Every structure is written in C-alpha cells, then in structure tokens.
Amino acid sequence: MLNISRQISSSRQRFLHIELMGTVVDSSNKEGSKSVLSEKKPKVVFVLGGPGSGKGTQCANIVEHFGYTHLSAGDLLRAEIKSGSKNGTMIQNMISEGIIVPSEVTIKLLEKAIMENENDKFLIDGFPRNEENRAAFESVTGIIPEFVLFFDCSEEEMEKRLLGRNQGRVDDNIETIRKRFKVFVDSSLAVIEYYNSKGKVKKIDAGKPVGEVFEAVKAAFAPAK
Ligand SMILES: Nc1ncnc2c1ncn2[C@@H]1O[C@H](COP(=O)(O)OP(=O)(O)O)[C@@H](O)[C@H]1O
Numbered sequence: 001m002l003n004i005s006r007q008i009s010s011s012r013q014r015f016l017h018i019e020l021m022g023t024v025v026d027s028s029n030k031e032g033s034k035s036v037l038s039e040k041k042p043k044v045v046f047v048l049g050g051p052g053s054g055k056g057t058q059c060a061n062i063v064e065h066f067g068y069t070h071l072s073a074g075d076l077l078r079a080e081i082k083s084g085s086k087n088g089t090m091i092q093n094m095i096s097e098g099i100i101v102p103s104e105v106t107i108k109l110l111e112k113a114i115m116e117n118e119n120d121k122f123l124i125d126g127f128p129r130n131e132e133n134r135a136a137f138e139s140v141t142g143i144i145p146e147f148v149l150f151f152d153c154s155e156e157e158m159e160k161r162l163l164g165r166n167q168g169r170v171d172d173n174i175e176t177i178r179k180r181f182k183v184f185v186d187s188s189l190a191v192i193e194y195y196n197s198k199g200k201v202k203k204i205d206a207g208k209p210v211g212e213v214f215e216a217v218k219a220a221f222a223p224a225k
C-alpha cells in the first residue's frame with residue numbers, strides 16, 4: 001500500500017513526494033544487543049531532511065516545548081574534530097567533501113552523548129543518513145525510533161538558506177552544497193523510504209516560514225487522542 005514517487009523536475013529542484021499510507025510498525029528489536037544503550041532504552045525520534053531544510057532550527061523549538069534532548073550528528077562530528085581526536089582529520093576531510101562519515105564513528109559519538117545525558121528522550125538530527133547508518137545503529141543499539149520527522153523542502157530553498165546561514169561552516173559553499181544535495185538524493189532518501197514502509201514517517205512541509213513549520217511539527221508530537 002506504499003506509494004512513493006520521486007519527481008525530479010530539474011537538477012536544481014528535486015522534491016520527494018511521499019504519500020504516507022502505511023501504518024504497520026516494526027516492533028522487532030535485537031535481543032542481546034551489546035550496546036551500552038540496551039539497558040537505558042531511550043526514546044528516540046530521528047529528524048531527517050536535506051541540508052538546510054531547517055532540522056536544527058526546529059529541533060531547538062522541540063527541545064523547548066517537548067523536553068527532548070537534541071543530538072545533532074553533524075555537531076557531534078564537528079566537536080570531535082575540535083577535540084583533536086585521532087579521527088579528526090578524516091572527519092574534517094569528509095565533511096569538507098559532503099561525504100558521509102563511517103557509521104562506526106558517528107554511532108560511538110551518539111551512544112556516548114546519550115549515555116552522558118540523564119534525559120530518556122532524544123531527537124537525533126541528521127542521522128541515519130544512509131542505509132549503512134540505519135542498519136548499523138539498529139543492530140548495535142537495538143533502538144527503533146518512535147517516529148521519523150521528515151522535513152521536505154525544495155533544493156532551491158535549501159540552497160538559499162545554506163548560503164545565508166553564515167556560521168562559517170566549511171561545507172556551506174556552493175560546490176559542497178551541491179555535493180551534499182546529491183548525497184541526500186542518492187543515499188539519504190532511501191532511509192526515509194525505509195521508515196515510510198514501516199509507517200513511521202511524519203512528513204512536514206519545510207518550505208514555509210519557521211513559525212508555520214513549527215505548527216506542523218507540534219501536531220506531529222501531539223499525543224494521539
Ligand atoms: N522555515 C525557514 N524559513 C527560512 N529560513 C529558515 C527556516 N528554517 C531554518 N531557516 C534558516 O536556514 C538555515 C538552515 O537552517 P538549519 O536549521 O541550520 O538547517 P539544517 O539543520 O537542516 O541544515 C539557517 O540559517 C536557519 O536560520
């Protein structure tokens with residue numbers, strides 16, 4: 001009953017159209033997981049969407065209103081570079097090229113951040129970014145997300161936002177932005193399609209102003225009546 005179609009109208013404007021029809025939830029979990037998280041059993045919501053779709057902006061709002069802890073995979077990787085870790089140079093090179101860092105590295109950082117925090121509910125922003133990320137996280141941690149928030153936004157709008165973001169990021173230049181868009185279409189959409197097939201995706205029209213997007217986000221978090 002799943003109906004997913006991608007409409008690629010031009011190289012600059014790609015939209016993913018997902019009709020959310022499935023409601024079957026995969027509750028299977030990996031027993032005997034070796035992860036330090038297997039005892040903590042945190043509640044997790046994945047926040048996904050293209051670069052510049054507004055994930056970080058909306059996560060800040062969700063934290064304030066719903067008491068989640070925000071973990072941005074990109075921020076954790078950038079902090080790892082700054083810490084002078086042995087993986088720093090490799091991560092720096094991959095981010096500069098818009099490439100996805102190996103799951104092992106990112107998952108370790110996420111596990112550590114979750115374990116160090118007393119909260120039991122987390123927004124994981126910008127992860128999983130490819131099938132390898134997704135499958136490795138599930139098998140290592142045994143965590144199945146409550147749901148997946150998907151910020152759907154045109155490339156034209158995302159490009160405009162990234163070029164105006166002004167945070168001094170090495171990857172917010174037009175050449176790397178285009179590479180990141182390609183990685184998103186080639187690798188990250190498959191993750192959204194996977195969770196959609198499990199009935200777990202809540203799609204948000206992220207092309208609207210921040211306040212309007214947050215209204216839709218609030219509805220996604222509202223407890224089912
Ligand atoms: N709905 C919106 N409308 C216009 N600009 C936005 C919107 N949401 C976020 N922005 C701006 O766009 C840029 C990218 O947003 P950000 O939340 O950092 O995206 P992401 O985390 O998905 O890369 C930021 O400068 C942010 O202030």
Ligand SMILES: Nc1ccn([C@@H]2O[C@H](COP(=O)(O)OP(=O)(O)O)[C@@H](O)[C@H]2O)c(=O)n1
Nearest residue numbers: 051052073074095098099100101126127129
């Ligand atoms: N799960 C992840 C998340 C980010 N990253 C890297 O970090 C970069 C920036 O990701 P981000 O989530 O901070 O930012 P956006 O690209 O969403 O704006 C990506 O382009 C990847 O190089 C990764 O390798 N794996």
